[in-house]
Amino acid sequence: MSKSTxxxxxxxxxxxxxxxxxxxRCVEMGVEPEVLGQIQHPTVLSLLRNTPVSxxxxxxxxxxxxxxxxxxxxxxxxxxxxxxxxxxxxxxxxSTSSSGSHLKRSHCSVPLLGFEPRADGGPSFxxxxxxxxxxxxxx
Numbered sequence: 001m002s003k004s005t006x007x008x009x010x011x012x013x014x015x016x017x018x019x020x021x022x023x024x025r026c027v028e029m030g031v032e033p034e035v036l037g038q039i040q041h042p043t044v045l046s047l048l049r050n051t052p053v054s055x056x057x058x059x060x061x062x063x064x065x066x067x068x069x070x071x072x073x074x075x076x077x078x079x080x081x082x083x084x085x086x087x088x089x090x091x092x093x094x095s096t097s098s099s100g101s102h103l104k105r106s107h108c109s110v111p112l113l114g115f116e117p118r119a120d121g122g123p124s125f126x127x128x129x130x131x132x133x134x135x136x137x138x139x
Contacts, residue, residue: 008049010056014039 010029017025018036026036038044048055 004050004052004054006056006058007051007054011039011045011048015045 014026014029014031014036017023018039023033023036027033031039039048
């Protein structure tokens with residue numbers, strides 16, 4: 001994107017925000033309140049739109065992009081796991097394995113939907129865990 005195109009895009013955004021009464025958002029973008037009053041004049045508008053000088057700086061927060069991508073991948077995996085658990089339905093209550101019958105124990109597999117705390121202190125997402133319980137069989 002050329003400098004003048006970037007200027008024009010930001011100017012269009014500012015004008016749209018001003019039309020919708022979102023002046024505070026314009027100030028948050030870095031435009032001084034005095035400038036907002038002048039932008040509406042046709043000569044100032046034309047000057048800002050057609051200048052070859054870039055008055056807009058763009059910065060990219062790479063670490064935030066990586067966090068968003070990581071969160072999206074994690075969310076997609078969790079959604080896939082939850083959908084699979086729903087599709088499979090409930091597990092049989094208990095199954096007896098050959099080693100379990102020797103020990104007079106059976107094992108139950110129970111899927112649990114839990115929230116595990118994250119190491120970085122961020123929000124926790126549901127995780128499906130299968131817990132195997134040893135249940136004493138008939139004596």
